[in-house]
Amino acid sequence: MEKLELKIEQMPHCKNLPQYQTEGAAGMDLYAAIEQPITLGSLERTLIPTGLKIELPHGYEAQIRPRSGMAIKHGISMINSPGTIDEDYRGEVKIATVNLSKEPYTIEPGERIAQMVIAKVEQPKIVPVVSVSQTLRGEGGFGSTGK
Numbered sequence: 001m002e003k004l005e006l007k008i009e010q011m012p013h014c015k016n017l018p019q020y021q022t023e024g025a026a027g028m029d030l031y032a033a034i035e036q037p038i039t040l041g042s043l044e045r046t047l048i049p050t051g052l053k054i055e056l057p058h059g060y061e062a063q064i065r066p067r068s069g070m071a072i073k074h075g076i077s078m079i080n081s082p083g084t085i086d087e088d089y090r091g092e093v094k095i096a097t098v099n100l101s102k103e104p105y106t107i108e109p110g111e112r113i114a115q116m117v118i119a120k121v122e123q124p125k126i127v128p129v130v131s132v133s134q135t136l137r138g139e140g141g142f143g144s145t146g147k
Helices: 068-074
Strands: 007-011 028-031 037-040 044-056 061-064 077-078 081-085 092-099 105-107 114-118
Touching: 028 044, 037 044, 037 092, 044 114, 061 077, 061 092, 081 092, 092 114
Parallel strands: none
Antiparallel strands: 007 044, 028 114, 037 105, 044 092, 061 081, 061 114, 077 092
């Protein structure tokens, strides 16, 4: 089976290409392409540049997700998780980062700050109907099946 190709342009301030940490990893790590450390106070948010531009194949998106270790150890996450990069976007990939902890956190140049997962997407035909079909669950949501 032929591997999908992801075309990546490294901007001048980019020092690291995305990298899978293990053979079975779903997400590739993205790195902070910054010259100086950036300290985020509690509940502060910012865009962290990666120095990358990507060209996705038709019918695919890039999902940008927090790194689980940073989230659990330091409260560093993303304000729009997962973030979506559409196939026709050609600007720099930036990470909408937030510090959800009570302590300041400093992002260092070259630090792994997020993961990128490439996923197939469909654009379905929109079909207006008078009503949708019924199920046993019905309109139950937001914890209706348990905690």
